[in-house]
Amino acid sequence: DAGVIQSPRHEVTEMGQEVTLRCKPISGHDYLFWYRQTMMRGLELLIYFNNNVPIDDSGMPEDRFSAKMPNASFSTLKIQPSEPRDSAVYFCASSLRGNTEAFFGQGTRLTVV
Amino acid sequence: AQSVTQLDSQVPVFEEAPVELRCNYSSSVSVYLFWYVQYPNQGLQLLLKYLSGSTLVESINGFEAEFNKSQTSFHLRKPSVHISDTAEYFCAVSDHYNQGGKLIFGQGTELSVKP
Numbered sequence: 311d312a313g314v315i316q317s318p319r320h321e322v323t324e325m326g327q328e329v330t331l332r333c334k335p336i337s338g339h340d341y342l343f344w345y346r347q348t349m350m351r352g353l354e355l356l357i358y359f360n361n362n363v364p365i366d367d368s369g370m371p372e373d374r375f376s377a378k379m380p381n382a383s384f385s386t387l388k389i390q391p392s393e394p395r396d397s398a399v400y401f402c403a404s405s406l407r408g409n410t411e412a413f414f415g416q417g418t419r420l421t422v423v
Numbered sequence: 424a425q426s427v428t429q430l431d432s433q434v435p436v437f438e439e440a441p442v443e444l445r446c447n448y449s450s451s452v453s454v455y456l457f458w459y460v461q462y463p464n465q466g467l468q469l470l471l472k473y474l475s476g477s478t479l480v481e482s483i484n485g486f487e488a489e490f491n492k493s494q495t496s497f498h499l500r501k502p503s504v505h506i507s508d509t510a511e512y513f514c515a516v517s518d519h520y521n522q523g524g525k526l527i528f529g530q531g532t533e534l535s536v537k538p
Contacts, residue, residue: 341525410474411457
């Protein structure tokens with residue numbers, strides 16, 4: 311398996327624009343997580359899904375953030391409108407119930423100018 | 424609620440010296456504990472984990488960590504570090520009731536190995 315695949319790897323956008331980050335989890339994994347990493351706040355769990363259903367979105371910072379998982383092999387994290395303080399590295403991770411290891415993608419480095 | 428505290432944000436050491444990266448956690452339930460490593464511009468990789476059984480766990484590249492329930496700690500150690508160990512290390516916790524791997528991370532410790 312190729313692991314968790316995220317796209318794009320880098321994204322630079324202007325304030326106010328919509329940004330969509332994409333994630334393909336490892337085939338067969340039934341949990342998917344979105345994390346955000348910043349110098350100030352470290353690694354924060356934004357939202358996670360089980361069998362494509364959002365379980366806990368308490369980490370989503372504002373209504374500008376939304377996440378979807380339309381099927382078992384694809385998830386998106388959308389920011390609309392984006393702001394400079396959203397600049398961070400966003401990681402997607404997946405895991406298999408009963409196996410407590412989460413596998414991380416390479417991350418998307420988002421810069422909002 | 425669970426939380427993880429990594430007591431050192433940066434740890435500089437010389438090559439071949441021993442190192443300890445400290446991690447304390449708080450939780451009202453039984454937990455699983457993990458150490459992840461992040462190399463520059465990469466995602467996180469699992470280094471080692473404690474689920475149950477022996478409180479001393481080891482990784483394939485010479486790191487070990489010991490679960491101490493009374494002190495709620497899971498410190499990471501290596502007797503002799505290499506330049507290639509330079510990376511950021513994250514301690515994480517998840518509870519026994521969440522088998523899907525929801526992880527709460529510490530702030531990270533930047534290990535810098537100097538020649």
